[in-house]
Amino acid sequence: xxxxxxxxxxxxxxxxxxxxxxxxxxxxxxxxxxxxxxxxxxxxxxxxxxxxxxxxxxxxxxxxxxxxxxxxxxxxxxxxxxxxxxxxxxxxxxxxxxxxxxxxxxxxxxxxxxxxxxxxxxxxxxxxxxxxxxxxxxxxxxxxxxxxxxxxxxxxxxxxxxxxxxxxxxxxxxxxxxxxxxxxxxxxx
Amino acid sequence: xxxxxxxxxxxxxxxxxxxxxxxxxxxxxxxxxxxxxxxxxxxxxxxxxxxxxxxxxxxxxxxxxxxxxxxxxxxxxxxxxxxxxxxxxxxxxxxxxxxxxxxxxxxxxxxxxxxxxxxxxxxxxxxxxxxxxxxxxxxxxxxxxxxxxxxxxxxxxxxxxxxxxxxxxxxxxxxxxxxxxxxxxxxxxxxxxxxxxxxxxxxxxxxxxxxxxxxxxxxxxxxxxxxxxxxxxxxxxxxxxxxxxxxxxxxxxxxxxxxxxxxxxxxxxxxxxxxxxxxxxxxxxxxxxxxxxxxxxxxxxxxxxxxxxxxxxxxxxxxxxxxxxxxxxxxxxxxxxxxxxxxxxxxxxxxxxxxxxxxxxx
Numbered sequence: 001x002x003x004x005x006x007x008x009x010x011x012x013x014x015x016x017x018x019x020x021x022x023x024x025x026x027x028x029x030x031x032x033x034x035x036x037x038x039x040x041x042x043x044x045x046x047x048x049x050x051x052x053x054x055x056x057x058x059x060x061x062x063x064x065x066x067x068x069x070x071x072x073x074x075x076x077x078x079x080x081x082x083x084x085x086x087x088x089x090x091x092x093x094x095x096x097x098x099x100x101x102x103x104x105x106x107x108x109x110x111x112x113x114x115x116x117x118x119x120x121x122x123x124x125x126x127x128x129x130x131x132x133x134x135x136x137x138x139x140x141x142x143x144x145x146x147x148x149x150x151x152x153x154x155x156x157x158x159x160x161x162x163x164x165x166x167x168x169x170x171x172x173x174x175x176x177x178x179x180x181x182x183x184x185x186x187x188x189x
Numbered sequence: 190x191x192x193x194x195x196x197x198x199x200x201x202x203x204x205x206x207x208x209x210x211x212x213x214x215x216x217x218x219x220x221x222x223x224x225x226x227x228x229x230x231x232x233x234x235x236x237x238x239x240x241x242x243x244x245x246x247x248x249x250x251x252x253x254x255x256x257x258x259x260x261x262x263x264x265x266x267x268x269x270x271x272x273x274x275x276x277x278x279x280x281x282x283x284x285x286x287x288x289x290x291x292x293x294x295x296x297x298x299x300x301x302x303x304x305x306x307x308x309x310x311x312x313x314x315x316x317x318x319x320x321x322x323x324x325x326x327x328x329x330x331x332x333x334x335x336x337x338x339x340x341x342x343x344x345x346x347x348x349x350x351x352x353x354x355x356x357x358x359x360x361x362x363x364x365x366x367x368x369x370x371x372x373x374x375x376x377x378x379x380x381x382x383x384x385x386x387x388x389x390x391x392x393x394x395x396x397x398x399x400x401x402x403x404x405x406x407x408x409x410x411x412x413x414x415x416x417x418x419x420x421x422x423x424x425x426x427x428x429x430x431x432x433x434x435x436x437x438x439x440x441x442x443x444x445x446x447x448x449x450x451x452x453x454x455x456x457x458x459x460x461x462x463x464x465x466x467x468x469x470x471x472x473x474x475x476x477x478x479x480x481x482x483x484x485x486x487x488x489x490x491x492x493x494x495x496x497x498x499x500x501x502x503x504x505x506x507x508x509x510x511x512x513x514x515x516x517x518x519x520x521x522x523x524x525x526x527x528x529x530x531x532x533x534x535x536x537x538x539x540x541x542x543x544x545x546x547x548x549x550x551x
Binding site for chain 1: 371374433434459461463464469472474
């Protein structure tokens, strides 16, 4: 596909502390709004495929010496719901094996309706009806309690007044460090 | 034949390379042996009480059993492995060792009297120097410490730790508290400062049960359960961050087996990934820490059928972990042939001598 951006919904549809998943080109992406910022990760733990949308946020803690704690309270660490593996929601890196184990992050931006409209017209961005509907559940209930179906949403108008969540699907991938396996033969995975 | 016994055959039939035996024992023949190394007051205390010496060692190694000393090595009179000549003729000469490390488990850890315990420990170390280290230059030894007091431990390490013959400090596998706890970190730093090794050895205070749920009824349970004490201590040392705090520390597991290590390590690695925040000083997978900081004597060997043993040894994931030992004079029904058959020539060379040579700076 030519376009690399997908409009997944209205920015205000996701409240702070909320999360949702969107399916884009067959991939499930989890979107978080955390302390005013938006994050997106592949909704799949690289370990056993657990849905990261069910993980909880924790403060990272590091240490330079026994008994000394550095508390990183910015809540950027997401723990997988199954085995507690931790990932940085910004970079997708794990903490126990930063080089070898990571979950794919997707850049997320909040763009103005004007910008989104221009991008859709030029083919840079597309919107995904199903995901749009998912994101705006509750906010976008049509007459008679009906939710806009995917085919209807395909024709939705981007409103100049609103802001939209736009996920980049083909981010410039960060240079992947050589796969140093700190766990030797991969024991215990 | 079993590993240690070389009666009637030349050891070249087994192994032509060099040999370092990291676990041979010296037994104190009687408490009177230590009198020359004790001040008057403590000799008087012993006499006044009619004390025969600590009872702990006899509980671990019932004296008349082959577990304490195999029949071939029992002198007509006296105590097995209590004189250097016995060790020479039973192990040092037939095995043609480059070196052997003498471990004396006398069981002084059981004493609660802080000053008496410290005095006895000092006497024991002085006896090891005079009667063993100075009698054969192939020998190195493990110094003992008053295991109930970190301050007293450090004092004793400072007193004799610089003796070139002492390459290791003995920490009994069973103790009142886990060795990883912070009160001991300065003791480990003191050991590492002298480039010595921590020798985690079978035995310990009478209060320390070999299992995590109390005392077993039978000797067989005790021996079979003892690996739990070692695993618990290693878990403590790793989790409490001793190797982060004292990055040069080296620990030998003596008489503690080694095939529990992969299983332990897999589980530790797995849990650590999800519980890392609790012990943030643990910045590497626990099994990697073991490979860098811990070595294991092979007597007793956790043996099994050949084809399974080969697989199990492979699980260690390293050729550097094992060190040859006879555990003289204890009777071990180990077969060194099996390990030599399984290991690559290079891994065998490391096990028989080279790992220990590097580990103990011999």
